[in-house]
Amino acid sequence: MFFSELYSAYYVTVANVLREAVTRPVSQEDIRIIVEKYAFGESILSIPTALKEERWPLLRPDGTAVLKHQPSMPLTTMEKRWLKSVACDPRIKLFGEIDLGPDFDGVEPLFLPEDVIVFDRFTDGDDYTDETYIANFRLILDAIRKKYLLDIESLSGRGRMIKQTVLPRCLEYSEKDDKFRLRGACGRFGSTLNLGRIVSCRASEEKTGAFSGKNRAVRSRTVTFQLVDERKALERVLLHFAHFEKSAEKLDDKHYSVTIHYDKEDETELVIRILSFGPLIRVTTPQHFVDLIKQRLADQRSIDQIDHKSCGQ
Structure with missing residues (x-):
C-alpha cells in the first residue's frame, strides 16, 4: 500500500510516457504501446485521451513533454x-x-x-540465522533456477538419516509452521523435505538427463464452508487464502459459500487458518474436514481445562 497509493500504475505509466517525450515527440501509437505495457487493460480508454485533450497538461500538441528533464520517482x-x-x-x-x-x-x-506477534503459529519454526541452513537454502534455490540435481542427507521424523538424490522443483513457506520445505522429484516417488531437517546438501554428480525421479503426486482435496460477511470477513478470507485455488458463490446479501482446493499435506494448516475466523465460518463439506475441526476444538478445550486446573493448584 505504501507504494501503490503514492506511485500507482497510472503514475508509473505516465512517467514512462514522459521519459520518451523528453527526448522525442511521442505519437498516440507510442502512448498506446506504453499504456498496454505498464497499465491495466481498460487504461487504454482513459490515459491516452487525458494526455491528448490536455486534461493532464503534461504533453504539448506536438507530442513533446512540458518537462525539461526525465521524471524521477524518489522513495518517501x-x-x-x-x-x-x-x-x-x-x-x-x-x-x-x-x-x-x-x-x-x-x-x-x-x-x-x-x-510483530503472530497468533496460531507453531513455536518450533526454522532457524533462519543458522549458517548451514542459509547455505542449504541458497544452494537449493540455485538448483531450482538452473535445474540440476542435489544429493541431500536429511533426518526423518523418527531421527533416521535418509540419503536421496532430488531434482528440486520449488520452495514453499508455511506461515503456520514458520518453515520452508522443498518439493521435487526423487526416485520412484516425489519428495517433500523440511529444510530444517536437511543435514547436508551438495550438487550431485549425476546428470539431470539420466535422472528417472518422479514428482510427488499432489493429493488434491477440497473444503467448502459458509461465510457470514461481517467485519469485512469475505475480503479477509479471500486475502488470507489468496495462494489457494478457490471459488466463491453469493447466497444472499450477507452469506457466501466458499470452496478451497488444497494439497492433503496442507490440511492441518488449513484447519488452523479456518478456525482463526471463529463463528464467521462454518464448514459444510466434506465430513472428514468437519470432524477435523471438531477434534481440534475438543483438543483445545482439554488443554484449556488442564491449564485452568494447573492455575488453581
Whole structure:
C-alpha cells in the first residue's frame, strides 16, 4: 500500500510516457504501446485521451513533454522505513546479502521483527540465522533456477538419516509452521523435505538427463464452508487464502459459500487458518474436514481445562 497509493500504475505509466517525450515527440501509437505495457487493460480508454485533450497538461500538441528533464520517482521516508523493516527480516537474507545503499543510511526501520506477534503459529519454526541452513537454502534455490540435481542427507521424523538424490522443483513457506520445505522429484516417488531437517546438501554428480525421479503426486482435496460477511470477513478470507485455488458463490446479501482446493499435506494448516475466523465460518463439506475441526476444538478445550486446573493448584 505504501507504494501503490503514492506511485500507482497510472503514475508509473505516465512517467514512462514522459521519459520518451523528453527526448522525442511521442505519437498516440507510442502512448498506446506504453499504456498496454505498464497499465491495466481498460487504461487504454482513459490515459491516452487525458494526455491528448490536455486534461493532464503534461504533453504539448506536438507530442513533446512540458518537462525539461526525465521524471524521477524518489522513495518517501515512510517507504524507506518500510523497506528497512523488510531488510531486517531474517527470512529475506536467505536469498542473499541485502544492501539498500547509502540512501538508507540513518533511516530507522518502521518496525522490527520482534515487534510483530503472530497468533496460531507453531513455536518450533526454522532457524533462519543458522549458517548451514542459509547455505542449504541458497544452494537449493540455485538448483531450482538452473535445474540440476542435489544429493541431500536429511533426518526423518523418527531421527533416521535418509540419503536421496532430488531434482528440486520449488520452495514453499508455511506461515503456520514458520518453515520452508522443498518439493521435487526423487526416485520412484516425489519428495517433500523440511529444510530444517536437511543435514547436508551438495550438487550431485549425476546428470539431470539420466535422472528417472518422479514428482510427488499432489493429493488434491477440497473444503467448502459458509461465510457470514461481517467485519469485512469475505475480503479477509479471500486475502488470507489468496495462494489457494478457490471459488466463491453469493447466497444472499450477507452469506457466501466458499470452496478451497488444497494439497492433503496442507490440511492441518488449513484447519488452523479456518478456525482463526471463529463463528464467521462454518464448514459444510466434506465430513472428514468437519470432524477435523471438531477434534481440534475438543483438543483445545482439554488443554484449556488442564491449564485452568494447573492455575488453581
